[in-house]
Amino acid sequence: MATSQSSSSAIIFAIGAVISAALLSFGLTESVQNFRSFDRVVEVKGLAEREVAADTAIWPLKVVRAGDSQSTIYEQLDKDVQAIRAFLLVNGFDENELSVSSPNVLDKLAERWATEDVGFRYTGDQTLTVYTNKVEQVRELRQQLSELGKKGVSLSGNAYETQVEYHFNGLNDIKPSMIEESARNAREVALRFAEHSDSQLGKIRTADQGQFSIYDRDSNTPHIKIVRVVSTVAYQLVD
Incomplete structure (x- = not known):
């Protein structure tokens, strides 16, 4: 009787092991498939x-002067800036769109390596900058800068320093x-x-x-x- 019970238990255990293995195999297969699907x-x-x-333009207009009198340089720079300001205002720009930098005047004889042969002793520059959303007006008016030259305004010829910046x-x-x-x-x-x-x-x-x-x-x-x-x-x- 004990032998019969042992055999039955062994059979039940074997069947359970087979079922467990099958379920485990199925679960692993599904997991791998799901993993592969997820990994694609x-x-x-x-x-x-x-x-x-x-929609925005930043336009610097730089004037330059040279001479042997410091006071004359300041006077000329101020005169040039005022002429540019009037030119811009009459062509549709507003005062609040204009800003002017401080004048920069250099005494060449005060330089460390200066010699007596420096040509004009003083050089000076000053910049009036237009900051505006009137982009097309800037583009059109740039073609008319010769009008300022005819009035004696000494604009800088440095293309890099006077390049207009356009922004969106x-x-x-x-x-x-x-x-x-x-x-x-x-x-x-x-x-x-x-x-x-x-x-x-x-x-x-x-x-x-x-x-x-x-x-x-x-x-x-x-x-x-x-x-x-x-x-x-x-x-x-x-x-």
């Missing part, structure tokens, strides 16, 4: 670009639509990839909105800007 990810990038016009400050107004566009473009790329790989697009795993960049369209049109953003999105692929 495609990462894509979506680009959005806009061409926009600059309306980024916040177009950000939402550009982010939406870049995300939509990224999804279209992911959908095409899923189609070619006989998969379906699942949920978003990760998403990264790149930084916005603003740059000149080209060197000849700095008043026209290109705004660009690239979004990176990772999607899960499912069967």
